Amino acid sequence: MSKDLDNRFDFHPATTEEKKNEHSSVRMAAKALAEKVEAEVPPGREQALAITKIEEAMFWANAGIARNH
Numbered sequence: 001m002s003k004d005l006d007n008r009f010d011f012h013p014a015t016t017e018e019k020k021n022e023h024s025s026v027r028m029a030a031k032a033l034a035e036k037v038e039a040e041v042p043p044g045r046e047q048a049l050a051i052t053k054i055e056e057a058m059f060w061a062n063a064g065i066a067r068n069h
Contacts, residue, residue, distance in 0.1 A: 007067055008067075012063075012066035012067055013066075014066070019065060019066070022065045023062050023065055023066075026058055026061045026062055026065070027058060027062070030054050030055070030057065030058035030061075033054050034051050034054045034055070037050045037051055037054065038051065
């Protein structure tokens with residue numbers, strides 16, 4: 001198996017307080033944006049997709065933190 005696939009699919013625990021704080025900061029910012037979308041965008045497909053994309057961005061940002069520290 002390649003190192004790239006290992007890095008993509010292995011578990012990357014937050015091993016330092018700094019990493020934990022970075023993950024938490026990203027989650028809080030994403031949640032705040034999702035709450036704003038929920039409050040200001042009428043319910044429907046567009047709102048749901050916007051929130052899904054925010055969630056995806058949060059996942060990718062936290063993957064970047066986990067994989068590259």
